[in-house]
Amino acid sequence: MKRLKKxxxxxxxxxxxxxxTKIAVYDNTAKAAGVYIKCRTCKKEVEIRI
Ligand SMILES: [Zn+2]
Known part of the structure; x- marks a missing residue:
């Protein structure tokens, strides 16, 4: 069965x-802690906390 409503x-x-710099996309259901992304622009590790 297809979902009709998103x-x-x-x-x-x-x-x-x-x-x-934009480093990640998230939506309003996202929950994150302890996730690290290395920024390509300034080369620093950034912890994603949502
Ligand atoms: Zn940066």
């Missing part, structure tokens, strides 16, 4: 706190 997902950008 859940209302709101997508947002996660910005690097150092250089404000």
């Amino acid at each position: 859940p209302p997902l709101v997508r947002k950008w996660y910005y690097c706190p150092y250089c404000h």
Whole structure:
């Protein structure tokens, strides 16, 4: 059975706190802690906390 209605997902950008580059996309169902992404612009590791 196909889902006719999509859940209302709101997508947002996660910005690097150092250089404000967009580094990840998340939606409003996301929960994250202890996830690290290395920013390609400033080469710093950023912990994703949502
Ligand atoms: Zn950065």
